[in-house]
Amino acid sequence: MAALLRILLLLLVATAARGEVLGREGLAGFVRPPMSVGEPLGDDGVWELLNSGGALAGYVFQTEPLAPIPGFSGAPIDLFVALDLEGRFIDVKLIAHNEPIFVSGLGEAPLRAFLDQYRGLSIAEPMVVGTPYGDAGTGSALTYLDGVTKATASVRIAHESILAAAREVARERMQGIASAPPAAPDLAHREALDWDALVAQGIASRKRVTNAEVEAGFAGTRWADDDPEAKADPEGAYLDLWIVDLGPPSIRDAVLGEATLARLARLLELSPTEEPILVIDAGRHGLVSPDFVRNTAPDRLSATQDGLPLALRDADLLVELKPGVPEGTAMILRTDRRLGFDPSRPWVMEVEAVREHGMFQPEVGRVTLEAPHATPERFFLREEPAAPPSPLREAVRARAGDLWVLGGLVVGLAVLMGPLMHRVARRGWLLPVRLGVLAVVLGFVGWWGQGQLSIVTVLGAVRTAWEGGSWAFLLYDPFGLAVWVAALVGLVVWGRALFCGWLCPFGAMQEFAHHAGRMLRLPEWEPSALWDRRLKWVKYVLLAGLVAVVFVAPDHVDKAAEVEPFKTAITTVFVREWVFVAYAVGLLLLGMVTFKGFCRYACPLGAVMAIGGLVRGRDWIARRAECGSPCQLCRVRCRYGAIEPSGKIDYSECFGCLDCVQILDDPRQCVPKVLAAKAALRMPQKEAA
Template identity: 65%
Template sequence: MRHRILSLFLILPLWPLLATASPLPSEKLAQFITPPFSLGEPLNDKGVYSLLNSGGAEAGYVFETEPLAPLPGFSGAPINILVTLDLEGTFLDVRLIEHNEPIFVSGLGEAPLNQFLEQYRGLSIASSIVVGTPYGGAGQGSSLVYLDGVTKATASVRIAHESIMGAALAVAREKMEGLSLEPPAYPDPSVQETLTWNDLVAQGIVTHKRISNHDIDALFAGTLWEDDDPEAKDDPDAPYLDLWVVDIGPPSVAQAVLSAAGIKELQAFLTISPYDEPILLIETARHGLVGPDFVRNTAPDLISAEQGGFPVALRDSDLLIELRDDLPDPLLDGRALILRTDRRLGFDPASPWVLHVSALREHGMFQPETGSVTLDVPHTGPSRFYTRPEAPRTIPPWQEALRNRATDLLLLSGFLVLLLAGLFWRQSGMATRRVLTPLRLTILAGVIGFVGWWGQGQLSIVTVLGVLRTGIEGGSFGFLLYDPFSLLIWGVTLLGFILWGRGLFCGWLCPFGAMQEFAHHLGRLLHLPQYTLPARWDARLKRLKYLVLAGMIGVVIIAPDHVDTVAEVEPFKTAITTYFIRDWYYVAYAAGLLLLSMVLFKGFCRYVCPLGAVMALGGLLRGRDWIARRDACGSPCQLCRVKCRYQAITPKGDIDYSECFQCLDCVSIHDDQTRCVPLILATRKADRLKAAE
């Protein structure tokens, strides 16, 4: 039977590959779009559509993540998410379409995942978005945007995040040619230079734009409004616009422009709004900076900006401006305004950008018609005053996962090293009669508390089926790296196959198995009857777990979307992942198995567990018989066989390593002069010979 199952594993990769998911049809996709937006025409064959506003104009892009970034989740299937971006690369909406992540299917439910996805709204794909929490003061003044993860589902939400960003950046590269995907620069406070206003002008740090009355007349020439500015006709050489533009975000520049009181007020403002870039405008001619209806702390009505073909959101900073006394008199007598723009929205002060100034004219006395022309003022901030953070997108997700769990991994590594060393070199010492039970229960308690509930390191058949599905579909196995804690346990388990067979994981590292063992001890303390199945029925039922495993493999091949449902045969998610906080029938199932273990020793592990079947098959790699046997074991001595609660010793005294859980009970008996029958008989014989002498 075991060889048939193993053969099945070997031929599965030769099965025809399953078809990859196709993008949703437009009529189904349209149901996810929230009015006043609507779904436009398809833009390519990968499911990218245009997003239309209420007037029918293009307002952004709509797409699914699976066709563009099909990263496999822990079920082996990608998490498919609908993403809506505006033309500037800002997330308008992020919605879950379909997934098979076990933790969200029936464990935590989909609500935490949906809440996680809601955090993307309003963020820009040009931002450095990471999942987790900032280390120390890393979040202060940095360009990183942190998303709150989901407890007990960190790996799944990281996969979802990488899918979203991978798909969004793929669309941006194709459709948003002007969008900068680098983190924006920000003023470097460590750069300190002593500058004067003349230095700023000479070095081009200040941009000066002068438009004469003659120039503005020329721009309105041939229009309805060409004769509607008598002042321009009377004095064509006088300035219409005399505008000075300077970015005062860098401290050295601000100190060359503002008075001490102005610097103090600016610093107080930037303490409250650390992501805003302050831009000072000074106008000395007759245009002015704002219209008569302008309201402070709002967007200016006559001024706008753009960078890289995308608009820049400008807003009045509502600061009282006090310039240095040594600035030229025309500047001191002019009108000044400090605007602000948020760098998190994509503005890069170290890259070229353009200020647009609207020049307005009115024609007619009653219900006049308004005409306008736009005056462009290009500006570039000097790069030496700015610094640019490295984009965290270049950090592989597995490195981020390792960093976030570094302490847990260190503690787990220490525990595993001690356990492996003890089992390999100090097995007999651990199996001493007085030491074994308290030592074993202490270790198993740590496995439940630290490996299981704290570390969420309960291995599951879901991972095995996910690997199988990924192999069939030809996908990437990178999803395993998102949970390094469990991956480390998997690595030690694979090593255990060679050294001990299935016993290392099933006997020492499985949190739910440890729970069953504690349930058994509790049953004995309560003096509950203990049942042992007849050898014939025990042998038959031990084959059941292989049938369960084969059925699950069939589901992966035939109906992969239902893998998460059949995986509920494992109670691990209920007992370990969700702490028994689930629907009552899941809790009843897991609790029932623990109650069964109080009278039938680890019945689930021995007869039903599909992961146990995988471990037993993996145990065929075992390279040694690590449990010592004597010629008298089995005949005439049957003590180890009788005492073996796993019924893993044959009548001949041989160990059935495919069913051995490495509890060390038989090792304890084998080395005990007071319990091992052959040793007792040998001792008696030696005593008789000594007495005879």
Template identity: 65%
Template sequence: MLRIIAGIFLFLFPSPWASAEPLDRAGIAALIQPPYALGDPVNDKGVWTLLNSGGAPAGFAFETQELAPLPGFSGAPINLFVMLDGEGRFLKVSLISQNEPIFVSGLGEAPFRRFLEQYAGLSINQPMTIGSPYGKAGAGSELTYLDGVTKATASVRIAHDSLMAATLQVAREKMQGISVGPPAWPDPDHAEALDWQALVDQGLAGHLRITNAQADAAFQGTTWADDDPEAKADAAGNYLDLWLVDLGPPSIARAVLDADGLAALARLHHLSPDEEPLLVIDTARHGLVSPEFVRNTAPDRLSAEQDGLPVALKDADLTFGTLPGVPQGVAMILRVDRRLGFDPTRDWRLKVQAVRLHGVFQAAPGSVDFPLTHHTDARFYKRAEATTPISPWREALRNRAGDMVALAVYLVVLMAALLGAVRWTASHPAFPWARRGAQALTLGFVGWWGQGQLSIVTPLAVLRTAMDGGSYAYLLYDPFSLLIWAAAIAGFVLVGRGFFCGWLCPFGALQEFAHALGRSLHLPRWEPSAIWDHRLKWVKYIALAGLVATVLISPDDIDTAVEVEPFKTAITTFFVRDWYYVAYAGLWLALGLFTYKGFCRYMCPLGALMAIGGLLRMRQWIPRRMECGSPCQLCRVRCPYGAISAKGKIEYSECFQCLDCVTIHDDAKTCVPLVLAAKGRKLAGTAR
């Protein structure tokens, strides 16, 4: 239905929107976080080189809009600014522009900006998902859960998907060598009897031996060629005798470490389960680190790389012992974060720096690197299947599974009672109380808890998307509301607008409770005359036409224009907004104390759209008699919506399916024709 309406407008009016241009150099430079600086543009899609304080390439800066323009609930994409370092870590994620209704004037942008601050320091290799009140991480989950924004989970999920899609596109195209697949994890269930000799024989213990002569040769022809007299005195002696073992697999660790060492390693695994421990031992005179080295920091004489990109090494600061047979010397356990893309099952290089000093005063240092290529056999590891992002529908549906089941049950019960057995429902003695209970469920569960208040914003976004030729995927991010839309559209065909407006609209239910409060307080009731009632009912169509015109002529103003609906204030944010929005919503509720559902009847643009959709109604489901309207006027007088004409005809475009007239029609003690017939004064005519 929404797409049909959008298609009509698309046919009549050309699209006034064009994609926003990427920020220019000055605009991007203003967003760069020191000590980084902006380099040269990489392409025409808003991707720039990021420079470090020394002027060397350090990553990329880019906008997401050009790379992954996923439409939000306004129909326009959320545009984010991203700073990404050379290892695929987020340095900064900030907001450039957005038109999400909930953030424009509902919650404000502050919670959205706080949400984006969570990405700093995270790696693109980490599986991430958005947490919400409807779903939490289970025990042992490898996912990184980001705190969502209450009442705006769908919008931040769209932002997250756009961010990751754009970032991975940059990584794959511009950051060659970064692994964006699932990491390898030591398999705790793999048991294998090994000792040190087996590790050596199978290549699981890497070995690098550099003699003093080889070290001298590496410095030959440089200023530092003669600055190591010990090397010249013992040319055949070892300068470096390095052993390297990956202690991540339990079978390997048990072949190297003693009981105390295994206990220390277990504590490291418990505190840092994402880090791979690497044992390095030097039995010669190099010593692995300099005398100035500080424990629990990056080793100053050791570095690593894989696929041409640096691998960050840190000292694990562990005290440990090794088993007999393991070479003795200077030993330390280093740690590498697997989430940053390090894969121990593929070749990587450990580089050992040899340093010499030349001169007596202010000696000048010189260095060469000796590399050792190593990997650990894949049989010791397990690897999750490549994570394929599930569809927005499935992700949102999984997070709200319980709510969706409850809503489905509620809708089935309502449909059975109001669409399939309407006369039985209306005549049941408990119907008045059942109606109040349903209104309470709609307000509390559908509205305040489930955030299922339908709004004119969605049809307008569909219209805008149709005119832009974009995707409607954003509708899937809120399956709870989408299910209500489906029920409302089904109601169009069966009964008209009344199924939604009378039973599923939370603000409508709130107005009914306001009016009930007014009656209990014995406040005067004010209703416009029949003439003014008829005239005022056209206002909602004027409001709808005005909103459509705003979309067509001045789309930037639509977020302000849709505030004609008080739904966001009263239902979405529970009155936590600026005072003037609260005052506006309160005005309609205060009017409801005296006038029955004034907003719904006279001002609601969504109600106008629902009335138009109700033209699809295929039957006249409200029973009538020949006497209805002439001479009996009881149903018309008691109809709180003024949906029955003086001639007894039902105006279904204004009918909210309260069932009062159906109750009267089937009540032998209330319906005038039935009362008269019971008294033996049968009127002319037959029932129709």
């Protein structure tokens, strides 16, 4: 083991290859004629895009130099982007990536199809990866991009890379606005304000639009006669919108009731970079559509600053206003200052007036009503540069239910392998409990939750550590991250047993294959003790080889990692090319005659867990003085070969099946207990004689 660790340390100091930055010729291969690549614009990888006459038509760039957001392999998803002079996407193409799900799982076709959706869209349009609720997308100001099933996290990484790089180019090249730290509310600034003062000083801005003005917006279109109420009351208020930035304490104190102030304070305590914005509509518009779902992006409200979109989201707060504040439909929206919003500078709220024409599959028409707003600079301080927003919060929110169930499962396993271990390990109890847990792990953690841990994550972490990159790629999959946390904590308490024995979906599948083999009465093939010891080193050799590939040929890591069948059996549920399916099925067939052969001998992730298990703080399975001498029952029955002839347990090979605990506690199986019971019966007979 020590020799293996030395080998791995030597591999860690090998030379690693980084992603290639394309020059003019490399970028030209992605540009469609008659356009061509012009001159570079600075040293950030942005180039001129020229039309057929040689005039400037836009900009082309790679996303990796501008937004190196790591993917699951540890390397960014590198994309080619072409923008026209108005900030509209001309093209988005894939340059390079190592995302495991696309390399050989789903193939690159779904990713390329996802990227095709950007063509023709504008950087000024608020874009969301996902599906609108019900018909909410019909009259929405949001643009929804269809994601890729089983690859949501990777697609979001690509989406954030595209938008982050494109916004940087748009701000610097198109708007002439250099990126600067946004302002934040000055929490120490206090003024005595009421509603009249807010209105008088322009702190509360108003936008009133009559029915007649909206009618004029739809005049000459097919929707011109689709609002009888507007025609009946032309001077009535279609929109009577008030906008107030609630970030500064003095302003929100002048507007909100006590209960809402307390709820907003709790929200800002958890999310201090959020800027809350109050909107009140006393007109007919109502702010959102009937299909709107709380705590999501408002479907008929959007905002821009400097021509670029701001990300708005409902704060999901019940709004109680102070007396004197106008009545109407009230919402508190929030946007994150880290995403480019500067509350001390003017911005524009855009309200969609929506009409439908026709009864069946009606056609939707929209008119945008703009409401500019600015809050005086005296309420703000300029912040220091802030770190990019973490993707963890939204990802956790999206999978909150799954994470709660996973947490309950892990806690249950900790109790099962801790305080209840000896009760569960009783004859007649252990097998049904174990198979029940493994069924949940395979179905919920594996197929449903996509929580199968993989050596790919370990290799990505190794590459990130070597190159000094970001670990943010781990945060795009909070479910998988939670399984990793449970596995790492388990290493300290039980060694590899918690994950390898109970939490690994493919390990569960291997065990079910073994029981299927017994039901079919297939012959069993188990290597001799000598070959068992030899074969257990195969997984360490495979691990060392994979780590070497990270540094010698990093572009081939994904292919080398196919030694794991996890992507085939768990991630894609056998929907792959036949060669991968044949390999995974072959390993399961092997498991029917050789107990968990892949897990014991060939799993590189198991090798990582075995090495990590060296941090285990205790020997958690009890032993007796007679274990090993003279009793060998536990060693003979251990299917993992994890008990030495001396009776000592080799925890680097122990999967925590609890079979030896069952033997140890059973007076009918444990040889020392059986002998002690017989001796106790003979003692009265000797005394009587």
